[in-house]
Amino acid sequence: MLLLSVPRFLWTLPRLLAAVVIIYGFLWVKSFPREIPKQSQPNNNQEAHTGYDDSNINPNRPVDPENVIVAIKTGATEAFDKLPTQLLLTNPRDFGNLLLFSDLEQDLGGFHLHDVLSRFNPAVMANNSDFDIYRKQQEYARLGLDMRLLKDELDTHPNWRTKGHNAAWALDKYKFLHMLELAWELRPEKDWYVFIETDTYLVRSNLYGWLAQFDPKQPYYFGNPTKNPHYSDGDTYPFAHGGSGFVLSGAALRWLAVNNRGAAGRWDADIEDMWFxxxxxxxxxxEELGLxxxxxxxxxxxxxxxxxxYGPDVWCKAVVALHHVRPEENSAIWRFEREREDFRHIGTPLLFEELWKQxxxxxxxxxxxxxWDNLSSDFTNINYNILFKTHDPPKNSKQQRSEMNPAAPSEKPATPAEKPAAPQEAPAILDPExxxxxxLKACESQDHCMQWSYSSTPAPNFNENGETKCHLSTSFRVGGRKAPEDIPGQNQTNVQRTWRSGWRKDKFWSWAEQHRCNNIT
Structure with missing residues (x-):
C-alpha cells in the first residue's frame, strides 16, 4: 500500500475548520437578543406596562423603513395650515409608507387625505350633534368655501371638560378606531404602524433603531402614558397620548382589524360618552384584545x-417624538437633524441633552x-414640583407643602425604580407665598430647585400641594408666554391671574457640565 506524502500544513486543516465552526457558532449565539420582549398581557389593575431599553437603539441595525407605516391624523379645518410643513420635511423615500387621515376627503397636491368618518355608523352619526361640523365641512367643500372659518364653531356639548375647545376638537375622538382599521386596509401586513398628529415631530432614525429590539409578530401598543388630572369618571387607567404618537405592532393591528373585524363599528355608539x-x-x-x-x-x-x-429623568434618553411643535420649530429641529447627520456625520441616537444644547x-x-409660565406648576411637572415647609403650616395640609416628595407625572406614570430620588427637604421659611x-428666595434656599414661578392668585399644582402662588421645580423648563387671564373669584366675580417665572441658570448649567452623556463621538 502506497503512503501518499501529505503536506504538513494540511495536517492541521481539520483542526482549523473545527475552530472556525466553534467560533462562528459562538458569535451566532452571541448575536441572539439578550432579552426577548414579553408578550403584552391583560392587567387586572389597568396599569401601564413600562419597560423599554433605549440603550438598545442601534442606528446601525434599524428596522426596514419599508415595513413601518407612519399615519398622520389631521382635520379639515387645519390640514392646509399644518400638513404642508410635515410633508415638506418628510424624505420622499418615505412617501410610499405615509398615510394621511382626516374628517374630509381632500387632496393636498399629490397627497390624498382619507376621510375616516365616512366609515362611521350613519344612524349613530345622524343623532349626534358632534357631527354638525362634519356635515358643515362637506357643505363648505361643495361650495368651495374657506374651511378654516369653521375653527370658530363651538362645541355642541359645552361643559367643564370642553372648555377652551372647539367643535373640530370634539369631532376628533370619533376618528381613532376607524383610522386604525383603514391603516390596515390600505397598508396590510406591515411590521409597525406609527400614528402621529400634524404638530408631532418624529425622529425617524431613532424610531427605526428603537423598534428593532422588538418582535412585530407579538402584540405591542407603545405610547406615552397619560392620566388626565381632571378625569374623575372612573376611566383613569393610562392611555397613550395621541399627540405624542403611539405605535402598534403588525400583530396587534391584525388582531383588531382582521381577527376582530368590525370592532370600530361596534364602538361607534359608545364614543359620545367618552372623552378622548x-x-x-x-x-x-x-376590551377587544386584552392588550x-x-x-x-x-x-x-x-x-x-x-x-x-430637563434633568436626570430625560437627560441621556433618546428622542423619538416631540409634540406641540409649531411649523417654524419643526423646521428648526429638522435642520438640526440634517446638520447633525449629514454634515457632522453623527450616527448615534439623538438625545434630550442635545436638544438642550442646541x-x-x-x-x-x-x-x-x-x-411667562415656565411650567413649574403644570400637570406635566408633578414629578418635579417641590413641596416645602413653612413655620406655620395651615390646617389644610394640601394647601401648603409639608414635605418634599415627588409624585408621578401625568405624562409618565413612573414605577418606583423610574422615579427620581426625592430631593432633600427644603429649609423652612416665613412665607414663600x-x-x-x-x-425666589425659597428656590435659592433649596439645593435641588432649578426654577420657580409665581402666580398672582393661587394656582393648582395637580398634586397634594393643592393651590399655591409659589411653585418650585427640580426640572429645568423654558415654558412660554402666559397672558394675564381672568379666573373665577369670590362673590361670583373674576380676578386676574398673572405669572412671573425665573430660573437658576448657572446652577443648571453647572449640572449639565457634570452630566455629559458622551453620545457624540
Whole structure:
C-alpha cells in the first residue's frame, strides 16, 4: 500500500475548520437578543406596562423603513395650515409608507387625505350633534368655501371638560378606531404602524433603531402614558397620548382589524360618552384584545425643546417624538437633524441633552420674565414640583407643602425604580407665598430647585400641594408666554391671574457640565 506524502500544513486543516465552526457558532449565539420582549398581557389593575431599553437603539441595525407605516391624523379645518410643513420635511423615500387621515376627503397636491368618518355608523352619526361640523365641512367643500372659518364653531356639548375647545376638537375622538382599521386596509401586513398628529415631530432614525429590539409578530401598543388630572369618571387607567404618537405592532393591528373585524363599528355608539379619542383606543384594545399600553416615556414624550423637563429623568434618553411643535420649530429641529447627520456625520441616537444644547443653552434666562409660565406648576411637572415647609403650616395640609416628595407625572406614570430620588427637604421659611421675592428666595434656599414661578392668585399644582402662588421645580423648563387671564373669584366675580417665572441658570448649567452623556463621538 502506497503512503501518499501529505503536506504538513494540511495536517492541521481539520483542526482549523473545527475552530472556525466553534467560533462562528459562538458569535451566532452571541448575536441572539439578550432579552426577548414579553408578550403584552391583560392587567387586572389597568396599569401601564413600562419597560423599554433605549440603550438598545442601534442606528446601525434599524428596522426596514419599508415595513413601518407612519399615519398622520389631521382635520379639515387645519390640514392646509399644518400638513404642508410635515410633508415638506418628510424624505420622499418615505412617501410610499405615509398615510394621511382626516374628517374630509381632500387632496393636498399629490397627497390624498382619507376621510375616516365616512366609515362611521350613519344612524349613530345622524343623532349626534358632534357631527354638525362634519356635515358643515362637506357643505363648505361643495361650495368651495374657506374651511378654516369653521375653527370658530363651538362645541355642541359645552361643559367643564370642553372648555377652551372647539367643535373640530370634539369631532376628533370619533376618528381613532376607524383610522386604525383603514391603516390596515390600505397598508396590510406591515411590521409597525406609527400614528402621529400634524404638530408631532418624529425622529425617524431613532424610531427605526428603537423598534428593532422588538418582535412585530407579538402584540405591542407603545405610547406615552397619560392620566388626565381632571378625569374623575372612573376611566383613569393610562392611555397613550395621541399627540405624542403611539405605535402598534403588525400583530396587534391584525388582531383588531382582521381577527376582530368590525370592532370600530361596534364602538361607534359608545364614543359620545367618552372623552378622548386616544382613550377610546386604549379601551378598545384592552376590551377587544386584552392588550395593555406599554409606556415608553420619554421616548415618546409630548414635549418640545422649550417644554422638556430637563434633568436626570430625560437627560441621556433618546428622542423619538416631540409634540406641540409649531411649523417654524419643526423646521428648526429638522435642520438640526440634517446638520447633525449629514454634515457632522453623527450616527448615534439623538438625545434630550442635545436638544438642550442646541435650543436652550444660549437662551437668556438670567433674569425673571413677566407674563411667562415656565411650567413649574403644570400637570406635566408633578414629578418635579417641590413641596416645602413653612413655620406655620395651615390646617389644610394640601394647601401648603409639608414635605418634599415627588409624585408621578401625568405624562409618565413612573414605577418606583423610574422615579427620581426625592430631593432633600427644603429649609423652612416665613412665607414663600408672600411675594415674588420670597418665592425666589425659597428656590435659592433649596439645593435641588432649578426654577420657580409665581402666580398672582393661587394656582393648582395637580398634586397634594393643592393651590399655591409659589411653585418650585427640580426640572429645568423654558415654558412660554402666559397672558394675564381672568379666573373665577369670590362673590361670583373674576380676578386676574398673572405669572412671573425665573430660573437658576448657572446652577443648571453647572449640572449639565457634570452630566455629559458622551453620545457624540
Amino acid at each position: 379619542g386616544d382613550y377610546v383606543i386604549a379601551a378598545a384594545l384592552y 395593555n399600553l406599554t409606556g415608553v416615556w420619554p421616548l415618546l414624550s409630548g414635549f418640545k425643546p422649550t417644554t422638556v423637563p 435650543f436652550i443653552q444660549n437662551e437668556d434666562l438670567s433674569a425673571p420674565r413677566d407674563d 408672600a411675594s415674588v421675592d420670597s418665592c
